[in-house]
Amino acid sequence: MRGEPSFWRRNGLSLVLAAIFVVFLLGQVLTGQAAWNEEIAREGRAPLTLWAYLDSGHFISATFENWESEFLQMGMYVLLTVWLRQLGSAESRPFEPRPFEPRPFEPQPEDIEPGPAPWPVRRGGLWRRLYAHSLTAAFLLLFLGSFALHGYGSWRHHNDERRLQGRAPVELSEHLRSSDFWFESFQNWQSEFLAVLSIVVLSIFLREDKSPESKPVRAPHRQTGA
Incomplete structure (x- = not known):
């Protein structure tokens, strides 16, 4: 009898998607901060710190x-x-x-995962x-x-x-x-x-x-x- 799949295998799709989201969000933050600081610098204003930019x-x-x-x-x-x-x-x-x-989409008993509803x-x-x-x-x-x-x-x-x-x-x-x-x-x-x-x-x-x-x-x- 095969054992239960590991945590990573059970949740691989969610974990990879979450990781991609975090990478792209970080890229947005860093490039967005740089772009906005360039714009306000042209007006003679001080650049924003990372925390100030997030707000x-x-x-x-x-x-x-x-x-x-x-x-x-x-x-x-x-x-x-x-x-x-x-x-x-x-x-x-x-x-x-x-x-x-x-x-269609009326599951038969054999189609339903075991366990409580x-x-x-x-x-x-x-x-x-x-x-x-x-x-x-x-x-x-x-x-x-x-x-x-x-x-x-x-x-x-x-x-x-x-x-x-x-x-x-x-x-x-x-x-x-x-x-x-x-x-x-x-x-x-x-x-x-x-x-x-x-x-x-x-x-x-x-x-x-x-x-x-x-x-x-x-x-x-x-x-x-x-």
Whole structure:
């Protein structure tokens, strides 16, 4: 009997993704600090230390501007795939089966991992109903939090730029109504949905052997779902 996989093997995907995230975030911090210090140095201001930069509107705005678009993309994708289908895409649920076929995504006993169901399922009632939609709810909350921090950071950065130009700062409400703020958001939102559209459509015709995001290599183009 084979033993349980090691910690690294059980969590390899999450650990590698987390490591890549940290590396790229560190790169953003260091290059962002250098870029902002170059800009304020041209106005005769003292450069910011690393800790001061992490509290600056430049860093907060840039970071959460990107995070909000990612959480919006993932939340909308999770929600839209409940109802919508794309023939041939590995990213779509299959269409309704013929009457004699088992319904898709109704797991049979042999398909379920051994062990107790999550506690909200065992509790039942309202807890089960909330848990049944908890993934979308989590992405919605992450999006709203990131959107709020993007707005706050963008406002601070906008006022920092105005001060460098010798202009008076603006109120938060005024900045949130400005075209500059919404341009920052829309330029990221559109790119995220383009990326999702790309994998939905490309997975109809292209394959990556052994990836759960791809259909099997021998699968016909019309096969829907991985």
